[in-house]
Amino acid sequence: MKPQLKIFKIGGGIIDHAPDLLEFLRLFAKVSGPKILVHGGGKGASDMMASLGITPRMLNGRRITDEVTLDIVTMFYAGKTNKQIVAVLQSLGVNALGLTGADGNVILATKRPVREVDYGFVGDLNEESINVGLIHQLLTLGITPVFCPINHDGKGQLLNTNADTIAASVAKALSRQYAVELHFCFEKRGVLTDVADEKSVISKINLFDYAELKESGIIADGMLPKLENAFDALQFGVDKVIIEHALFIDEALKTELCLT
Numbered sequence: 001m002k003p004q005l006k007i008f009k010i011g012g013g014i015i016d017h018a019p020d021l022l023e024f025l026r027l028f029a030k031v032s033g034p035k036i037l038v039h040g041g042g043k044g045a046s047d048m049m050a051s052l053g054i055t056p057r058m059l060n061g062r063r064i065t066d067e068v069t070l071d072i073v074t075m076f077y078a079g080k081t082n083k084q085i086v087a088v089l090q091s092l093g094v095n096a097l098g099l100t101g102a103d104g105n106v107i108l109a110t111k112r113p114v115r116e117v118d119y120g121f122v123g124d125l126n127e128e129s130i131n132v133g134l135i136h137q138l139l140t141l142g143i144t145p146v147f148c149p150i151n152h153d154g155k156g157q158l159l160n161t162n163a164d165t166i167a168a169s170v171a172k173a174l175s176r177q178y179a180v181e182l183h184f185c186f187e188k189r190g191v192l193t194d195v196a197d198e199k200s201v202i203s204k205i206n207l208f209d210y211a212e213l214k215e216s217g218i219i220a221d222g223m224l225p226k227l228e229n230a231f232d233a234l235q236f237g238v239d240k241v242i243i244e245h246a247l248f249i250d251e252a253l254k255t256e257l258c259l260t
């Protein structure tokens with residue numbers, strides 16, 4: 001039987017609010033067994049860009065990342081956010097190790113090819129991208145990897161990758177060796193039929209429901225790429241995928257995805 005591995009992803013809505021981030025990290029610290037944290041921080045990065053007089057540009061849930069934007073997001077994700085999270089986890093007794101994809105060549109990305117849109121320095125991932133051996137060794141040493149959304153191309157270029165995609169790709173790659181549970185944690189109780197009503201959580205969504213929810217417009221915005229990544233993980237070997245509130249990971253109200 002494969003050993004268990006729990007992977008959690010948190011996004012900008014939680015990271016941006018210091019008390020919520022601290023509360024989530026307290027809950028994460030209590031999770032037993034091998035675990036990994038993947039963080040985003042898109043909202044804070046956009047705020048930082050705006051404060052510098054630069055207008056953030058997003059398309060289909062991905063940030064158009066020119067040279068200046070890459071500098072800012074690298075400072076924000078790999079610097080401030082990643083190191084702050086690692087420091088708090090250390091204070092909570094978790095031996096966390098903050099990583100970009102360049103560190104230990106742990107995630108190798110490919111610059112997104114220019115088609116109708118030039119996304120700039122955005123990195124795509126594939127089956128070969130994740131250094132499963134290194135992550136396994138870190139977990140064996142009792143270390144908790146903390147991934148930020150910055151990766152590299154192996155030729156000296158840093159690239160910006162959507163954090164949901166990193167979480168799904170790491171989960172898929174490690175599912176060859178581990179029974180993986182993947183948790184997408186954000187500021188709502190799960191996938192809702194009405195985004196204004198926290199009680200309208202859909203407890204289970206299969207591929208058929210997913211198509212209908214997309215068609216009807218019930219899922220929109222950031223939830224679209226999140227569910228796309230989440231179902232991709234489920235279809236390629238991840239045992240369990242859950243979408244839930246970052247501050248209520250112990251509670252039953254949440255959305256679980258299933259294939260049929």
Ligand SMILES: Nc1ncnc2c1ncn2[C@@H]1O[C@H](COP(=O)(O)OP(=O)(O)O)[C@@H](O)[C@H]1O
Nearest residue numbers: 011012013186190191192218219220221222223
């Ligand atoms: N049906 C839905 N249920 C829950 N959230 C939804 C739904 N449709 C759209 N959303 C939006 O998706 C957002 C989550 O995506 P996103 O902001 O990208 O999260 P994160 O930054 O945590 O990855 C929610 O804040 C919500 O506004």
Ligand SMILES: CC(=O)N[C@@H](CCC(=O)OP(=O)(O)O)C(=O)O
Nearest residue numbers: 011012040041042062063162163
């Ligand atoms: C290429 C790309 O879009 N990268 C994302 C990485 C951060 C992210 O995914 O943050 P959340 O999880 O908080 O949305 C961005 O810069 O917004």
